[in-house]
Amino acid sequence: MVNMQQEVRTLTINVGPQHPSTHGPMDVIVTIEGETIINADIRLGYIHRGIEKLCETRYYFQIPAYLSRLCYVSGMFWEYGFVRAVEEIMGVKVPERAQWLRVISCELTRIASHLIWLAAYAADLGLLTGLSWGLRDRDRIIDALEMLTGQRMMFTYMVFGGVRYDMPAGFQDTVEKSLKYVESHLPDWEKLTIENPIFRARTENLVPVSASYAIELGWTGPMLRACGVKRDLRRDEPYDVYETLDFEIPTGKRGDTLDRVYVRIEEIKQSIKIVRQAIKRIPSGPYQHRALLYPPPGIGYGYVEDSRGECGYFVVSDGTPRPYRVKIRSPAYVHVMSLPKLIKGIKLADLYAVLGSFDPCLGEIDR
Amino acid sequence: MGITDLFQDLKIKIINPRYLPFIDKLLIWGRRNSLWLLVLGIKCCTIEDIMVPGAANYDFERFGVLPRNSPRQCDLMIISGPITQKLARPIKVLYEQMAEPRYVIATGECSICGGPWKGMYSIIDGVDQIIPVDVYIPGCPPKPEALLEGIIKLEEKILKGEIRKKFLPKTGIPKIKEDWRS
Amino acid sequence: MSQNFLDHIKSLLPYAEVHLIYKNKAYAKVPKEYWIDSAKKLKSAGFTLLSFVSGIDRLNSIEVIYACRKPEGNGLVIVGTIIDRNNPRIPSLITVWEGALWHERETFDLLGIYFEGNPDMRRILLPDEWVGHPLRKDYKW
Numbered sequence: 001m002v003n004m005q006q007e008v009r010t011l012t013i014n015v016g017p018q019h020p021s022t023h024g025p026m027d028v029i030v031t032i033e034g035e036t037i038i039n040a041d042i043r044l045g046y047i048h049r050g051i052e053k054l055c056e057t058r059y060y061f062q063i064p065a066y067l068s069r070l071c072y073v074s075g076m077f078w079e080y081g082f083v084r085a086v087e088e089i090m091g092v093k094v095p096e097r098a099q100w101l102r103v104i105s106c107e108l109t110r111i112a113s114h115l116i117w118l119a120a121y122a123a124d125l126g127l128l129t130g131l132s133w134g135l136r137d138r139d140r141i142i143d144a145l146e147m148l149t150g151q152r153m154m155f156t157y158m159v160f161g162g163v164r165y166d167m168p169a170g171f172q173d174t175v176e177k178s179l180k181y182v183e184s185h186l187p188d189w190e191k192l193t194i195e196n197p198i199f200r201a202r203t204e205n206l207v208p209v210s211a212s213y214a215i216e217l218g219w220t221g222p223m224l225r226a227c228g229v230k231r232d233l234r235r236d237e238p239y240d241v242y243e244t245l246d247f248e249i250p251t252g253k254r255g256d257t258l259d260r261v262y263v264r265i266e267e268i269k270q271s272i273k274i275v276r277q278a279i280k281r282i283p284s285g286p287y288q289h290r291a292l293l294y295p296p297p298g299i300g301y302g303y304v305e306d307s308r309g310e311c312g313y314f315v316v317s318d319g320t321p322r323p324y325r326v327k328i329r330s331p332a333y334v335h336v337m338s339l340p341k342l343i344k345g346i347k348l349a350d351l352y353a354v355l356g357s358f359d360p361c362l363g364e365i366d367r
Numbered sequence: 368m369g370i371t372d373l374f375q376d377l378k379i380k381i382i383n384p385r386y387l388p389f390i391d392k393l394l395i396w397g398r399r400n401s402l403w404l405l406v407l408g409i410k411c412c413t414i415e416d417i418m419v420p421g422a423a424n425y426d427f428e429r430f431g432v433l434p435r436n437s438p439r440q441c442d443l444m445i446i447s448g449p450i451t452q453k454l455a456r457p458i459k460v461l462y463e464q465m466a467e468p469r470y471v472i473a474t475g476e477c478s479i480c481g482g483p484w485k486g487m488y489s490i491i492d493g494v495d496q497i498i499p500v501d502v503y504i505p506g507c508p509p510k511p512e513a514l515l516e517g518i519i520k521l522e523e524k525i526l527k528g529e530i531r532k533k534f535l536p537k538t539g540i541p542k543i544k545e546d547w548r549s
Numbered sequence: 550m551s552q553n554f555l556d557h558i559k560s561l562l563p564y565a566e567v568h569l570i571y572k573n574k575a576y577a578k579v580p581k582e583y584w585i586d587s588a589k590k591l592k593s594a595g596f597t598l599l600s601f602v603s604g605i606d607r608l609n610s611i612e613v614i615y616a617c618r619k620p621e622g623n624g625l626v627i628v629g630t631i632i633d634r635n636n637p638r639i640p641s642l643i644t645v646w647e648g649a650l651w652h653e654r655e656t657f658d659l660l661g662i663y664f665e666g667n668p669d670m671r672r673i674l675l676p677d678e679w680v681g682h683p684l685r686k687d688y689k690w
Contacts, residue, residue: 017457020406020436024413028423046454049484052659053683066483072411089573102648116414135422151412153508196444215620218599218648224482229620236572237623245379300617301574301625314616314627316605325684327599329616337651363410366674453676488690489675489684 009033010061013353017046023120024362026353028339035347040340048366053162055326058085058296064321065156070328071364073116076109076155077306078364082326083158083311084239085302089295090160098162098289099240100282106150106304107158107271107278108175111182112141113307114264114271117359118189124356125202130192137185140178161291172279179272186269194262203257207267207342207354217338219332221309223358226263227255233305248276256355294321308332308359330364398442398468399525402518405441407461410448412475415508417445419474425511430518438464443521445514446494449477449484455497464497470525472517474504480505554624561590565628574625581630581639586647588615588628596626597621602642602652604660605629606686611637613662615649632662641666659684 016027031039031206051070055063067082068075080102087094115138122130142152147156147168157164193199209219214227222233232249235244250266252259276282297319303312309331316325335358343354377539382499408417420427420433435441438461452460462469481492494500498547501524504517550574558567558575565577565587579587600616614629632639641664642649651673653664658672661682672679681688 017454018405018407018438018461020414024408024410025457045676046457048451048453048674049487050489050683052485053688054484054487069411069483072414072508116418119418131418131421132423135419136424139419139424152413152510207582215597216647220598222384224620231620236621236627299570299576299627301570301627303625310600312600312616316599316602316613325605327601327603333651333655334648337648358508520672 002018010038011287013348014129016043018028018358020123020235023356023360026336026360026362026365028342028351030351032346034350035349037343037346037348037351040343042336042340043148044336044362045366047362051367052326052328055323057322059321060323063159063326065154068154068156069307069363070367071361072153073361074109074113074307075153076106076157077304077311079156079158080106080304081311081313082315083160083302084304085315086160086295086317087291088300088302089142089298089317091293092161092289092291094240095162095286095289096283097166097285098243100278101148101163101287102168103240103242103284103326104156104175104275104278105145105155105163108141108145109155110271110307111268111275112138112145114268115141115182117264117307118193118261121356121359122193124352125199127192127199133185133188133192137182140181144171144175144178147171149321159288159291162288164285164288166287167282173264175275175279179275182268183272186265189265194258194265195284200258202350202353203261203357205254206257206350207346208254208256209342214255217341218334219309219338220334221306222260222263222267223309225249226252226259228252233303233310239304240307241278245274246275257353260357294319302328308335308361308364311364328364328367330367332358332360336360336365370375384499395525395528399522402430402432402521403435403441404432404441404443404445404469405438405461406434406436407444407466408447408479409450409454409474412445412478412508415511416447416451416474416504420511420514426517427515427518430515430522432518439466440505441465442468443470443472446471446473446478447475449482450491450493450494450497451489453489455491456486458494459497459515470502470521471498471500472502472521473500474509474517476505476507476515479503479505557594561594562587562628569613570654573623574627576627576629578629578631581632582615584628584630585640585642585645588617588642591617591626591628592593592645593597596624598654599642599646599648600625602649603636604656604662604684606634606660606684607631608634610634610661611662613637613639613641613656615652617646635664638665640664643667658682661685 010033012031017025027043029041032038044095064079068079070078115134117133119131146152149157157345208229211229214224228251245268250263252263295317301316312329316326318324402451432488473479484490485492502521503511525528554573558623564583565579567577570576588623596617598620602615605612609630611634612629616627618625653667654673656662
């Protein structure tokens with residue numbers, strides 16, 4: 001009898017692959033004792049498409065179109081990282097106007113990405129108002145990006161040596177209108193999330209992570225900044241014209257789930273600030289530079305501060321029109337890796353609050 | 368034993384045969400206007416074809432599409448991304464868990480034919496190799512307007528009765544290919 | 550600036566061939582015996598953030614690489630070593646960085662490199678019963 005009772009105590013649950021709180025097909029296998037999680041494992045790879053292998057079979061100029069399909073909320077960064085890696089091997093100098101256009105498009109994508117994360121995270125915690133608001137605000141940003149690139153999500157905007165299209169007439173006004181719209185709703189967002197007592201009760205002091213442990217795990221981006229580390233590739237290892245721009249890097253204090261929300265809302269504000277500056281200061285000139293079709297032999301590492309962290313491409317070229325090896329460094333993969341370590345001992349209902357705060361984008365995790 | 372069986376029994380036992388066509392129409396009308404949707408996010412098209420139309424700007428609840436979390440309560444499944452060999456079994460299980468009659472919309476190139484990933488080692492070229500599909504919406508990803516168009520097309524099909532025959536218990540459930548390696 | 554960086558890496562890893570990829574990005578090729586040692590030295594010198602662990606199939610051998618960078622300031626080092634292609638085994642970096650766990654799992658899954666000492670050497674992206682390692686150049690499907 002005693003043995004039987006001991007056996008019944010633990011229970012294993014599969015959260016996924018189809019689950020409303022797992023942002024994509026992903027399986028969290030949790031063992032619970034009562035309501036407390038005692039063990040967890042993650043099963044991934046449900047949408048593993050083999051992009052790294054695919055890149056080896058395509059010409060260089062075809063590849064950015066595939067890579068913007070890597071992460072479906074911030075596709076711009078992912079093509080950008082690859083283009084940067086290849087430009088590094090080629091030694092191409094990008095025209096100044098193209099650099100500014102890249103900054104504008106990337107920062108707009110960052111705002112859209114964070115908004116969709118806020119929407120999804122609010123829905124995870126049962127705040128369906130947030131879902132509606134987030135997508136409403138994001139649509140305005142997407143309108144501006146659609147005007148610039150012609151697509152709503154899969155932009156394929158970056159080419160080697162510049163960008164594909166110049167700014168259309170009236171783009172500045174559309175961007176300003178969109179930014180004003182989003183900015184006018186940010187106080188509401190703060191009231192709904194970080195000032196909301198119910199939201200705070202669910203997220204405050206939930207799995208706090210110390211700065212040193214976050215670095216040990218390899219975290220980057222908003223997740224690391226929420227732990228109090230002032231680390232941003234845009235400032236620490238600046239690329240393009242970020243050196244000349246004026247912006248701040250928001251950091252959290254405790255590294256808990258609430259701080260991640262706070263950091264991302266602050267980042268939306270900083271991105272709005274950057275886009276405003278860039279729209280004002282953009283110089284005239286060519287937006288595209290005639291670059292080689294493929295790079296000479298060599299290796300290159302291109303990195304971009306993605307909306308999730310460090311998006312990196314390690315490209316090995318052997319002088320043929322196709323890359324020899326492309327390694328994609330995905331930030332969300334590293335964050336999800338640490339989930340089983342962090343959720344031991346918390347309640348099952350808090351699992352969704354923690355998992356959602358990681359911003360897991362399965363497209364880039366599975367590749 | 369679904370509601371279809373129940374009504375068929377009713378037809379034979381209780382109801383006057385004069386009312387049969389009317390009951391059929393009522394059933395079809397009811398099905399058409401309450402397409403409950405299974406929340407199943409796979410890839411890019413999830414954002415454009417499930418989240419955005421579900422929010423305020425497009426609002427597919429006008430057409431009776433209501434997102435639900437459990438497959439047992441759902442009629443409609445939107446396949447919103449590529450199907451890998453690992454994902455094939457969960458998709459098939461979810462499809463079988465849904466109550467009849469059930470409808471499937473394939474959005475985006477990935478789910479229609481494999482799209483950009485066609486021929487890769489882990490990809491199945493098209494979701495119609497594992498489950499039957501009623502409406503295909505091309506695009507990469509299709510805009511939310513395209514999804515609304517697709518839903519209207521599906522409703523027209525239901526109204527015309529083109530789909531209904533396939534799902535009648537007497538004619539049998541559509542055959543599904545052998546198990547893929549899960 | 551970048552010359553200083555190169556000298557700094559050279560003094561840290563005296564047994565390695567170091568060259569610059571770009572400014573403040575260095576590539577160091579170390580012998581297999583110094584694989585763990587190089588990681589320890591780089592970590593104690595401030596390169597505490599592990600970026601990724603991966604590999605390259607060089608047809609007659611396999612190159613294992615890892616990249617680490619400084620959490621404050623500038624600088625990235627990519628370290629590579631050549632191992633046997635038929636029996637690719639290498640000590641795991643998990644003793645140095647806890648975050649190497651899934652990077653090594655992924656490398657095992659896609660390239661078939663076995664990391665000795667990693668407690669969790671299962672496939673991660675592909676199904677468990679999959680045969681072969683897709684990122685090998687001779688993989689047919």
